[in-house]
Amino acid sequence: MARHRVIVVGGGLAGLAATMKLAELGVDIDLFSLTPVKRSHSCCAQGGINSVNSLTRQLGDAEWKHFDDTVYGGDFLAHQPPVKEMTEWAPRIIDLMDRLGVTFNRTPEGFRDQRRFGGTLFARTSFAGATTGQQLLYALDEQVRRWEVTAHVKKYECFDYLGPILDENGVCRGSIAQDMVSMEIRAFPADALIIASGGCGLIYGRSTMSMACTGSAVSRTFQAGARYGNGEFIQVHPTAIPGADKLRLMSESARGEGGRVWVPRKPQDPRPPQDIPEQDRYYFLEERYPKYGNLVPRDIATREIFNVCTKEGLSVENDRLCVYLDVSHLPRQLLDRKLAGILEIYEKFQGVDPRATAMKIFPAVHYSMGGLWCDYERTAEGGLNIGSPRNQQTNIPGIFAIGECDYHYHGANRLGANSLVACIFSGLITAPGAAALVQNLNGRAAAELPSTLYDRETQRHLARYKELLARPHDGENPYLIHRRLGDVMTKAATVVRHNDELDWACEQVQDLEDRARRASLSDTGNWTNQNVIFTRALVDMFPLAKTILKGARLRDECRGAHYKPEFVFPEIHATDPVQRRLEAEAWCDRFVENNRRWLKSTVASWSAEDREPLITYEDVDTSLIPPRPRLYGMVGGDIIEQVWRERGVREEAAV
Numbered sequence: 001m002a003r004h005r006v007i008v009v010g011g012g013l014a015g016l017a018a019t020m021k022l023a024e025l026g027v028d029i030d031l032f033s034l035t036p037v038k039r040s041h042s043c044c045a046q047g048g049i050n051s052v053n054s055l056t057r058q059l060g061d062a063e064w065k066h067f068d069d070t071v072y073g074g075d076f077l078a079h080q081p082p083v084k085e086m087t088e089w090a091p092r093i094i095d096l097m098d099r100l101g102v103t104f105n106r107t108p109e110g111f112r113d114q115r116r117f118g119g120t121l122f123a124r125t126s127f128a129g130a131t132t133g134q135q136l137l138y139a140l141d142e143q144v145r146r147w148e149v150t151a152h153v154k155k156y157e158c159f160d161y162l163g164p165i166l167d168e169n170g171v172c173r174g175s176i177a178q179d180m181v182s183m184e185i186r187a188f189p190a191d192a193l194i195i196a197s198g199g200c201g202l203i204y205g206r207s208t209m210s211m212a213c214t215g216s217a218v219s220r221t222f223q224a225g226a227r228y229g230n231g232e233f234i235q236v237h238p239t240a241i242p243g244a245d246k247l248r249l250m251s252e253s254a255r256g257e258g259g260r261v262w263v264p265r266k267p268q269d270p271r272p273p274q275d276i277p278e279q280d281r282y283y284f285l286e287e288r289y290p291k292y293g294n295l296v297p298r299d300i301a302t303r304e305i306f307n308v309c310t311k312e313g314l315s316v317e318n319d320r321l322c323v324y325l326d327v328s329h330l331p332r333q334l335l336d337r338k339l340a341g342i343l344e345i346y347e348k349f350q351g352v353d354p355r356a357t358a359m360k361i362f363p364a365v366h367y368s369m370g371g372l373w374c375d376y377e378r379t380a381e382g383g384l385n386i387g388s389p390r391n392q393q394t395n396i397p398g399i400f401a402i403g404e405c406d407y408h409y410h411g412a413n414r415l416g417a418n419s420l421v422a423c424i425f426s427g428l429i430t431a432p433g434a435a436a437l438v439q440n441l442n443g444r445a446a447a448e449l450p451s452t453l454y455d456r457e458t459q460r461h462l463a464r465y466k467e468l469l470a471r472p473h474d475g476e477n478p479y480l481i482h483r484r485l486g487d488v489m490t491k492a493a494t495v496v497r498h499n500d501e502l503d504w505a506c507e508q509v510q511d512l513e514d515r516a517r518r519a520s521l522s523d524t525g526n527w528t529n530q531n532v533i534f535t536r537a538l539v540d541m542f543p544l545a546k547t548i549l550k551g552a553r554l555r556d557e558c559r560g561a562h563y564k565p566e567f568v569f570p571e572i573h574a575t576d577p578v579q580r581r582l583e584a585e586a587w588c589d590r591f592v593e594n595n596r597r598w599l600k601s602t603v604a605s606w607s608a609e610d611r612e613p614l615i616t617y618e619d620v621d622t623s624l625i626p627p628r629p630r631l632y633g634m635v636g637g638d639i640i641e642q643v644w645r646e647r648g649v650r651e652e653a654a655v
Helices: 013-024 054-058 063-073 080-099 132-148 216-223 284-288 298-310 332-338 340-350 418-439 452-469 478-492 499-516 530-554 577-598 638-654
Strands: 005-009 028-033 153-157 159-166 172-179 185-189 192-195 234-241 260-264 323-326 359-368 399-401 600-607 612-619
Touching: 005 013, 005 172, 005 418, 013 028, 013 132, 013 418, 028 159, 063 080, 080 418, 132 153, 132 418, 159 185, 159 216, 159 452, 172 192, 172 452, 185 452, 192 216, 192 418, 216 399, 216 530, 216 600, 234 298, 234 340, 260 284, 260 298, 284 298, 298 323, 298 359, 332 340, 340 359, 399 418, 452 530, 478 499, 478 530, 499 530, 530 600, 530 612, 577 638
Parallel strands: 005 028, 005 192, 028 153, 192 399
Antiparallel strands: 159 172, 172 185, 234 359, 260 323, 323 359, 600 612
């Protein structure tokens, strides 16, 4: 009798965590990765990983506060049971990674050092210098290698996942993949498929993401029938190094260690930043959000930087939008011990030592809060039933989604350093559910099924591959089409969104998709053909691009990273106490009505016939923490918070 197998697509933190745990549970795994596993995009994560620990508890922190910060930071758009479970597991995950050898920074007393990240008032972020993701990735890779030598894990690096294999009942029975060296297309039988392929940043052309983050694996699963949730919520990181080739992340850890964002009060002040005195500097985040300062959540910091440069005309440079991120006031020893990794990146690509001169930064596309829709099984206490096959399973039986390519943990905006814990957590909790699914199958293992199913799917993908190679040579350049797609998406669906621009973008993307389907290849060889890999990925970017644009067009509100100025809530302008209260009451009334209409997840299904996403909505589980105004101590927001608290007291008394 054949052993049951699980396929994991993606060799980052989520995929490796799931693989490690599945192997421990006695399941065999085929692990696929576009790149060598140790080059997965998780290695680019810099700043840290969040959890409560004994030291933060002494300062008043708790898992519930981590949970509250996460759902509040995500503007209450995340289902709360998975988030609650994640924050409760987080301390154990950090302890596990510590025991696996991750070189976390230590205090002089030997405790794990912690830094603050955005959206919280507690220093709950553990870190390994400024290369935390790389250290976590290497530790998990080492664990997976232990199972590889026992033949529980078979690794397929430099393989391109082409799609799932579904039987006549719509159940996943494996996947198709192509060897990127020999270009051989093969079917791989499996009893479950876990997608852990990361984000889709290359849809925007330039981003902080790796060249492998095309979103192609997710798109191919989406086109096969899986649903996609909250596609319109794309995180634009407030601090990145602008570049002609790509945008390089300058981690939030720089602000967590005391870095300050500012611009000269005089537009385009020609003086070097170190020569500009304090009274001539505008620390706009600190002035507008004194409670959180430079560590407001990313969506807020991004919009403030964008507005200072565009609306207020205070960009540091005249011909390029940017602000200063300044760590030059911090001790060099501290910078080298805690931030060396990112400071070396800036010095290498900009030719300036940030220890002595303020860095020039600007927001950049960074992360996708949305992803494949997946389920969960809730307990009576509001957590997850660990071991349930429903956890992280998509609407296609046998297909799971974890890591950045699921939609569960971040809502409308991700807090910094929550991504790494979400990736590892989702991988660890999916493994027992997937193991239970495959070990309790009523029918035969996938490897025992007739070969006709696998032969048919192999031939279908082989025909598509041959069609790509046979295209006429007088078509357009796919790389230029991709550049145009990135320009369109960046203009219409990043920091600020307008319905007329979204309508324009939808038309442009439709035209670009038609052109991409006719694009020519410069390489028609059958050995390491990167041209065909890229062109196929380009075509598969369009279903996700359309989903992002359509979801954004239909969502007429401001929530987290999704910001439409025409729907923004007004500030309290009155100075008279009575009038201020009336304005705050009206603000809260509008807040309640807006949540009634829009506190729901966007869920897209792909129509192969129309080549368009079909949008529906689902209610969000907010049963544990009721939604409240998301203000972060904004100047003038105190009256809104007061009115909201008084309403809550009255409602409780009425019950």
